[in-house]
Amino acid sequence: MTKTIKLISPVDGEVYAERPVLSGAEARQAVAMAREAQPAWAALPLGERIARVEAGIAALNAMKDEIVPELAGQMGRPVRYGGEFGGVNERTAYMAKIAAEALAPTEVEDSDRFRREIRREPVGVVFVIAPWNYPFLTAVNTIVPALIAGNAVILKHASQTLLAGERLAQAMERGGVPPEVFRNVVLDHQTTEELIAERSFGFVNFTGSVRGGQAIERAAAGTFTATGLELGGKDPGYVRADADLDAAVDGLMDGAMFNSGQCCCGIERIYVHESLYDAFVEKAVAWVMQHKLGDPNDPATTMGPMAHRRFADVVRGQIADAVAEGARPLIDPAAFPADDGGAYLAPQILVDVHHEMRVMREESFGPVVGIMPVKDDDEAVALMNDCDYGLTASVWTTDTDAALEIGSRLETGTVFMNRCDYLDPALCWTGCKDTGRGAALSELGYLAVTRPKSYHLKKVQK
Structure with missing residues (x-):
């Protein structure tokens, strides 16, 4: 029997949506497809990746009339506030604007003897585990820079906002991001932790509870997988x-x-x-x-x-x-x-x-x-x-x-x-103590979804 996740609406206590959970094999196949598709995505010119991501966000905006009442039904936010589009657009525009500079090589020397520089390379497949309270705003903090930097992204949304993940996937595909490069998945906790423990991802971003963050850290232990964790607050x-x-x-x-x-x-x-x-x-x-x-x-x-x-x-x-x-x-x-x-x-x-x-x-x-x-x-x-x-x-x-x-x-x-x-978006979004660790937005947000690669090139003297 296929396991499902039910989204119970706070408006009336009724089932608002229900989705089947991917089996372990199906989840691993999604990761494998993302890993296979990522190099071709990274090979696109930076400007092309930016254009497709921005087109995806524009497609998301075009869904506003459907998304706003869906947010009310899923997590209870009043329709009068019109969704999260202002913040989504602001953050996307800023991260797109700074991408070329943030991802540019750091030149140390370019002389007749040596060329030395540090470049930023995508980490591969980025796993985003998004929360329900701001299901679009929090997700784009990592999705946008990850895609622009040349990564593939696997998105697992909170059970309370299942439809938000689907809307993001629809929008990105309409914008020209291949569905293998950006994939929304419905997973249970066990499969989620197994994928992390198997070193399936180059970076894992989680926004949620302290207990959830601790579970992510335990799953990643010994894999050397980088994590960004925004946890509790007071x-x-x-x-x-x-x-x-x-x-x-x-x-x-x-x-x-x-x-x-x-x-x-x-x-x-x-x-x-x-x-x-x-x-x-x-x-x-x-x-x-x-x-x-x-x-x-x-x-x-x-x-x-x-x-x-x-x-x-x-x-x-x-x-x-x-x-x-x-x-x-x-x-x-x-x-x-x-x-x-x-x-x-x-x-x-x-x-x-x-x-x-x-x-x-x-x-x-x-x-x-x-x-x-x-x-x-x-x-x-x-x-x-x-x-x-x-x-x-x-x-x-x-x-x-x-x-x-x-x-x-x-x-x-x-x-x-x-x-x-x-x-x-121009400032680093980060925390300390039990709020977790990591950096999103600003130029530092690109550092989280890339890794440094050094080039020390000695030129032949003639």
């Missing part, structure tokens, strides 16, 4: 005494609640200078109360369900534990009648919180944020660093020098000033 925001209060409330609360809090670099804890604390909290509550929780297919809905009931249950458990330990919830769930105890979860703000509470230390990945007062920068830095994760941190201030000084002390991959929850 990103903090700090509002200094000199901050623009209204801008800080709007930015940080959007960072905490957008996509029902299901953002890799979403804000999960906020520290506010004591002089602004009461005003910030009051404005934050008013900001949340403007939202409407409901059916993501309704254009009036600003907050849809979480992607799965079990994710919402994790957040409910954290909130309940925090309240039992003395935290004070400021949002009455009754104000959001769509909260059904299942995937639909009312947003919540917690005060009187401390770092012994799970909600301030463990990843929530949902629409809840804890807010604490601090007396100065030192206390804020200590609390921001008091965490097992390090993806981004957001500082709100009018003093750029202060933000740089604070940022230099933060254990994080990206420091923001007066913004949050954004990926700048």
